[in-house]
Amino acid sequence: MDFLNAIVALANFVxxxxxxxxxxxxxxxxxxxxxxxxxxxxxxxxxxxxAFGTAITIIVTTAFVGMGLSFGPLPTALLALxxxxxxxxxxxxxxxxxxxxxxRQQKASPVILVIVSxxxxxxxxxxxxxxIGVRDIRFADGERFIVTARGFREATGLDEGLAIKTTQxxxxxxxxxxxxxxxxxxxxxxxxxxxxxxxxxxxxxxxSGINPDWVVKVTWMIVAALATTAGVLYGLDxxxxxxxxxxxxxxxxxxxxxxxxxxxxxxxxxxxxIAFSEVTITYAWKKVLTYLLPESLEPDGLVQLLSTDYKFAxxxxxxxxxxxxxxxxxxxxxxx
Amino acid sequence: MSxxxxxxxxxxxxxxxxxxxxxxxxxxxxxxxxxxxxxxxxMALGVNLQWGFAGLFNIxxxxxxxxxxxxxxxxxTEPVPEAWSAGGLRIIAGxxxxxxxxxxxxxxxxxxxxxxxxxxxxxILVGGFFLYRAIFDPGKIxxxxxxxxxxxxxxxxxxxxxxxxxVGGLLAAGAAWVIGKTALGLRSDYLAIATLGxxxxxxxxxxxxxxxxxxxxxxxxxxxxVPYEIDLQNDPTFVERAAxxxxxxxxxxxxxTKMGYAILFTIVLLIILWLAQMALKxxxxxxxxxxxxxxxxxxxxxxxxxxxxLQIFVLGSAVCGVAGAMMTTLDGQLTxxxxxxxxxxxxxxxxVIVGGSGNNFGAILGGMLIWWLWVQVEPLGLxxxxxxxxxxxxxxxLKERLIESAAHMRLLTMGLVLLLVLRFSPRGLIxxx
Numbered sequence: 001m002d003f004l005n006a007i008v009a010l011a012n013f014v015x016x017x018x019x020x021x022x023x024x025x026x027x028x029x030x031x032x033x034x035x036x037x038x039x040x041x042x043x044x045x046x047x048x049x050x051a052f053g054t055a056i057t058i059i060v061t062t063a064f065v066g067m068g069l070s071f072g073p074l075p076t077a078l079l080a081l082x083x084x085x086x087x088x089x090x091x092x093x094x095x096x097x098x099x100x101x102x103x104r105q106q107k108a109s110p111v112i113l114v115i116v117s118x119x120x121x122x123x124x125x126x127x128x129x130x131x132i133g134v135r136d137i138r139f140a141d142g143e144r145f146i147v148t149a150r151g152f153r154e155a156t157g158l159d160e161g162l163a164i165k166t167t168q169x170x171x172x173x174x175x176x177x178x179x180x181x182x183x184x185x186x187x188x189x190x191x192x193x194x195x196x197x198x199x200x201x202x203x204x205x206x207x208s209g210i211n212p213d214w215v216v217k218v219t220w221m222i223v224a225a226l227a228t229t230a231g232v233l234y235g236l237d238x239x240x241x242x243x244x245x246x247x248x249x250x251x252x253x254x255x256x257x258x259x260x261x262x263x264x265x266x267x268x269x270x271x272x273x274i275a276f277s278e279v280t281i282t283y284a285w286k287k288v289l290t291y292l293l294p295e296s297l298e299p300d301g302l303v304q305l306l307s308t309d310y311k312f313a314x315x316x317x318x319x320x321x322x323x324x325x326x327x328x329x330x331x332x333x334x335x336x
Numbered sequence: 337m338s339x340x341x342x343x344x345x346x347x348x349x350x351x352x353x354x355x356x357x358x359x360x361x362x363x364x365x366x367x368x369x370x371x372x373x374x375x376x377x378x379m380a381l382g383v384n385l386q387w388g389f390a391g392l393f394n395i396x397x398x399x400x401x402x403x404x405x406x407x408x409x410x411x412x413t414e415p416v417p418e419a420w421s422a423g424g425l426r427i428i429a430g431x432x433x434x435x436x437x438x439x440x441x442x443x444x445x446x447x448x449x450x451x452x453x454x455x456x457x458x459x460i461l462v463g464g465f466f467l468y469r470a471i472f473d474p475g476k477i478x479x480x481x482x483x484x485x486x487x488x489x490x491x492x493x494x495x496x497x498x499x500x501x502x503v504g505g506l507l508a509a510g511a512a513w514v515i516g517k518t519a520l521g522l523r524s525d526y527l528a529i530a531t532l533g534x535x536x537x538x539x540x541x542x543x544x545x546x547x548x549x550x551x552x553x554x555x556x557x558x559x560x561x562v563p564y565e566i567d568l569q570n571d572p573t574f575v576e577r578a579a580x581x582x583x584x585x586x587x588x589x590x591x592x593t594k595m596g597y598a599i600l601f602t603i604v605l606l607i608i609l610w611l612a613q614m615a616l617k618x619x620x621x622x623x624x625x626x627x628x629x630x631x632x633x634x635x636x637x638x639x640x641x642x643x644x645x646l647q648i649f650v651l652g653s654a655v656c657g658v659a660g661a662m663m664t665t666l667d668g669q670l671t672x673x674x675x676x677x678x679x680x681x682x683x684x685x686x687x688v689i690v691g692g693s694g695n696n697f698g699a700i701l702g703g704m705l706i707w708w709l710w711v712q713v714e715p716l717g718l719x720x721x722x723x724x725x726x727x728x729x730x731x732x733x734l735k736e737r738l739i740e741s742a743a744h745m746r747l748l749t750m751g752l753v754l755l756l757v758l759r760f761s762p763r764g765l766i767x768x769x
Contacts, residue, residue: 042525099755111393111524112758115689118682119754125678126748130741246678250536253529305465309544316533323522323530 001158006291008160012149013287018272018279020168020237023175026271027230028248029255030182030264031223037199037262038219039100041113046227046252048124051245052091053228054235055132057084058139065141073143074170081232088224091127095120096220104216121246128242137240140167167236178229179268182222186264191218199262251278254315258322260329269330274315282308343697343766350704357712364587367594369711370704374601375663377703379680380687381608381696382655387685388694388768389621390648391628393524396515396531398680399538400653402672403511404504404660406542409549409670411500412559413492419482419547424490426475427547433471437464479547489550497559501604501661508657509650511538516649520642535681542672549670556669562596565589597666604662605700608655612696624648625694656684678747683710686754692764701766709753710746717745 028050035043043049060080064070071079099120103113146169149161186192191214198205198215206212231245238244255274259266284302293299306313322329354373358366379397386392441460448456480488511534519530543552568574568589578588615621627634627641635641664670683706691702721742728735757764 042528099759102759111391112762114393114525114528115685116755116758118685119751119758122678122682122686122747122751122754124751126744126746126751129744129747134744243676247536250529250533254533257526257529307544309540310537312533312536312540316530316537319533320518320530323526324518327522 002291005158005160006288008152008156008158008162009287009291012160012162014276014279014283016162016164016168018276020165020171021279022272022275023171024230024234024237024271025248025251025255025275026268027175027178027226027233028252029259029267029271030179031226031230032252032256033259033262033264033267034219034223034226036256038195038215039104039113041110041117042253042261043223044114044117044249045121045124046223047245047247047249048121048128048242049088049092049224049227050231050234050248051128051240051242052124052131053084053088053224054231054240054245055128055242056087057081057228057232058132058137058235058240060084061139071142073166075140075142075167075236077139077141077232077236078170081229084232085225085228088228089221091124092220092224093217095124096216125242125246132240132242134242137235139240140236142166165237167233171233171237174229174233178226182226182264185222191215195219250312251275251315254319257319258329260331263329263331266329266331273330274318277318278311278314281305281314282311339769343701346701346765347697350701350708353705353708357708361715364590364594367591367598369708371594371597371601371666372663372711373704373707374598374605375659375666376684376687376707377700378601378605378608378659378662379656379684380691380699380703381605381612382652382659383684383688384652384691384693384696384699385612385615385648385655386652387688388699389616389624389628390645391524392520392645392649392652393528394531394649394652395528395677395681395685396533396535396538397656397684398675398677399531399535400508400512400656401660401663401680402535402538402542402675403508404501404657404662405664405670406549407504407507407657408497408500408558408661408664409555410492411495411503412497413555414494416482416487416489416491419479419487419490422482423475423478423547427472427479427490430468430472430475434464434468437461437468440464476545476547484546484553487550488553489547489555496561497665498561498600500665501658504661505654505658508660509654512650512653513646516646520645520649532677532681535677539672539675542675549672552673554669554671554673558665558668558670560593560668561600561665562593565593568592601662601666604658608658609696609700616696683750686750688764689754690757690764692766692768694768695764695766698764698766698768702764705765706750706753710750713746713749714743717742717749 028046031049032043032046035041035046057077057080060083061075061077064076064080069079070076099116100113103116108116143166145163146166147162147164149163152162153159184192186196194205194210195215195218197208198210198212202212205215234245234248251274252271255270256267257270258273259268259270282304284304286299286301286303289299289303350373354366354370357369379401382400383394383397386394437460441457441464444456444460445453479490482488515531515534519527519534522530542549545551546553549555565586566589569585574589574592575585578585581588583591623634623639624644626637627639627644631641684703687702687706688699689702690706691700692698718739721738725735725738728738
């Protein structure tokens with residue numbers, strides 16, 4: 001019984017939140033990695049693209065709720081998501097046309113593009129603040145829980161409860177769908193194949209008659225869709241605040257680099273590696289250990305390796321370790 | 337127009353902007369902007385050393401600035417004897433042990449081979465971590481329990497705060513050495529992410545380690561290198577002299593202290609500028625630029641690229657540390673929560689790019705100009721919005737929205753300025769020569 005209790009406590013505090021957070025990071029890292037693979041620079045504006053998409057989705061959600069629309073037990077934001085994606089696509093395409101295109105034609109070095117993306121980051125951050133302000137916004141509606149801690153305790157007779165939030169389950173389901181769609185697109189469609197060819201060898205792809213403008217456009221569209229989805233899922237799970245999204249940049253980049261920049265499978269793996277390390281290292285293990293160990297060995301303290309405020313340090317430490325020992329990431333990524 | 341005339345004219349523009357601010361908004365605000373502008377110029381010089389001279393992409397400026405601020409607290413505040421006796425030595429022992437663990441792990445990593453290397457390193461790190469916590473934690477708890485409302489930290493050395501400026505530089509240099517040792521071999525964008533992460537970690541440590549500088553409880557009322565306004569106002573000779581200039585004592589004392597800071601900051605700026613100029617013109621500076629422009633060729637000429645990169649990374653970060661200590665001195669308080677990457681890292685980058693990377697005078701111009709703009713965008717934006725919405729009815733939602741949005745103009749403007757400069761004048765206002 002104690003063993004089962006330990007498993008449930010672990011699932012409740014580590015596995016379920018870790019899976020949801022990992023899925024959010026993975027979708028975010030996919031966007032970063034696609035930009036890196038095809039446009040060949042690290043896009044610092046990605047966090048703010050996520051924030052922009054989420055802000056638009058929140059506004060549309062509010063309008064839908066005002067009109068009396070609802071999605072039953074699921075959050076209304078899911079209905080608004082396509083609109084958010086569409087608007088974000090328009091914005092990133094406009095930015096690409098107005099800003100990045102010039103440097104692409106100049107064949108500017110990647111580091112210049114990174115600095116340009118810093119400028120875009122400032123602008124998008126400003127736009128987000130214009131659009132929605134700096135408040136903390138919660139926009140999850142519908143059922144809050146699929147499994148409540150109390151219901152679980154009553155149904156199983158265990159001491160520990162297991163709570164699964166709708167948003168957590170939703171995150172994982174949406175992530176699976178998104179990833180499946182993306183891989184189907186990259187591997188089966190003509191455009192997807194030309195994207196991969198372009199990423200592998202630009203010159204060869206151009207020689208084979210692949211239209212670079214089209215590839216770049218499609219990439220931005222996919223990236224906008226991924227960023228908005230990741231942002232909305234994160235916002236549903238926690239809450240929306242422009243500044244938090246900027247801070248997500250670090251774990252997202254860590255995920256993309258740990259997995260191998262430019263490699264989509266790596267981005268997904270990296271997302272979960274980062275998420276689970278953050279959660280396990282900042283989790284207080286006292287409860288689980290109390291169930292597992294005999295009474296004489298029970299821990300006095302919280303058995304928390306690092307306080308939750310140091311979660312950045314965790315993603316960062318993993319990043320450094322991977323870079324020092326396996327510079328191209330866990331899965332082979334590109335290097336410029 | 338010769339380049340000297342053009343550069344002087346650009347600095348003249350900054351002077352006119354500051355004087356204009358003085359006339360329109362009062363000399364107090366103008367001096368406030370000037371003081372932070374001088375500090376920003378020093379930060380920009382530090383980043384220019386790294387990016388302009390050597391092409392190192394450091395976006396962890398905020399961390400080094402914060403370390404400088406920490407130095408101000410550690411040097412100037414009074415020590416807390418109760419805290420030292422409660423757990424001071426334990427904390428020091430813990431830190432020394434932690435450092436020894438890392439050194440041992442690095443030594444093991446270097447000297448052992450194969451699987452034994454991995455196992456021994458892991459054992460040292462994991463075992464060391466738990467031992468470190470066992471030594472360190474009780475000390476930390478004991479220290480933080482000492483009079484937590486006012487202290488709860490070990491305090492400082494009670495030395496003059498001016499000393500903290502060079503010490504802030506040293507502290508930042510030490511951190512930069514450790515970071516550079518691990519991260520400088522990496523590619524440019526990896527180095528960027530690594531420094532971004534380090535900066536966040538430094539801030540996290542400063543927020544959470546209350547025994548060090550009280551964390552988010554902040555340290556206020558730091559010593560000042562200039563006299564207090566209230567003392568000046570109570571000083572009859574000062575009041576008399578102020579009256580001689582036709583000023584009332586309150587205004588005069590405000591201006592006097594701010595002028596004092598401005599003079600101190602200008603001296604530091606000139607010293608650092610002189611050093612940076614000498615470095616730029618020396619063979620060392622030419623070597624740095626050669627490495628920046630073509631690492632492979634420089635390496636073929638027998639230059640030790642990694643060592644030179646480490647050197648300039650440490651120097652540039654030290655300059656940022658000095659600026660950080662100066663800023664905390666000016667503020668008179670250390671508030672770790674106020675360090676935001678957009679303000680302390682990316683804004684400094686905007687200054688360097690706009691001013692002209694690779695040119696020290698460009699960095700200073702960028703620092704002063706962009707800081708002026710950063711402060712003035714809000715009032716300017718509000719004025720603009722008032723004009724735009726003048727035709728609208730009072731209290732209409734659109735008008736309120738427009739006026740409210742003026743507060744968010746800053747970031748948008750900075751981004752636009754950066755993008756426009758990169759597009760139309762990529763070498764900046766005073767380009768490298």
